[in-house]
Amino acid sequence: MGLSFVKGQGIYMSIVDLKGETVSESRLEVENYYSEAAFENLYRAVYDQLAKNNIYPYQLLGMGVALPSFRAKLEAGSEVFDAFGDWPKMDYATQLSQQLSIPVWIDNSANCAAVAELMLGQGKQFNSFLYLSFGYGYGSGLVWRNELMSGGLNNAGQIGRTFTEEERLVRPAMSNLLRYLTEHGVETSDDLDQIVKANMPLVMNWYQSVEPMLIRSIRAFLGVFDPSAIVIGGHAPNEVKRLFEISINKVIGEQMLLGYPSPTLYFSDIAIGAEVKGASLLPIKKRLMGSV
Secondary structure, eight states, rough: OOEEEOOOSSSEEEOTTTSOOEEEEEEEOSSSSOOTTTHHHHHHHHHHHHHHHTOOGGGGEEEEEEESOOOEEEEEEEEEEETTBBBOOOOOHHHHHHHHSSSHHHHHHEEEHHHHEEEEEGGSSSEEEEEESSSSSSEEEETTTTEEEEOOTSSOGGGGSSSSSSHTTTTTTTTHHHHHHHHTTTOSSOOOHHHHTTTTTHHHHHHHHHHHHHHHHHHHHHHHHSSSSSEESSSSOOHHHHHHHHHHHHHHHHHTTTTTTOOOOETTTTTTHHEEEEEEEEHHHHHHSSOO
């Protein structure tokens, strides 16, 4: 079972069988913000979905959770994730495990999406790949020899760390696109895909302002990580992803002119909901495959 906390949207839940095939996916009827009753409300929403699918807690290997955050503190038996959205800094695995009475594993949302790509998508064709998550933020997951790279402090792939506070405002994140469109008088409460299609001239202007940060990050990834493939993922509209594809190909072309072999670039087939899919696979990876 997996949960995904998505900024600006909600909390999503996925149940998969031991083959990784989806049994159920849903958006939980619970608010995506912290309160004293938050974990109790989450407990009730989760067990309501389990009951609807005739699943008992003892049948679960555990639960994985995708958070749009990073590990702020590591201690024996404890992982504290930084505050995100309307949720505070805390050890979410311990809180959820105590509330739900099942084992819980937490990871960054982009890492969970990369796990889904590795196990369910085209990623299994490559021994290494860079997963780019273009969503509310801009994140990445690094897979090397068919395993997720976690890093010495378990925060590998946090590309946001390379941006200054000023640069974060011009990184290729949908939160920045929404802010830009709002500043130019566009109503952004509707579906983002439709908003983008109706405002492509503004979207193009925004893209040109964030392209330098995207290009810089791709150069860094190619130089340091040297992936076999680059995966374009996340829930950004396809029109925006195609613009990002142009920028990534520019960097790949530069590298080819220097004599370097080029990685395969492709769009993920499972980008929508990849975070919660990957979260639901974490118990399988942890308990049955002994990895991640």
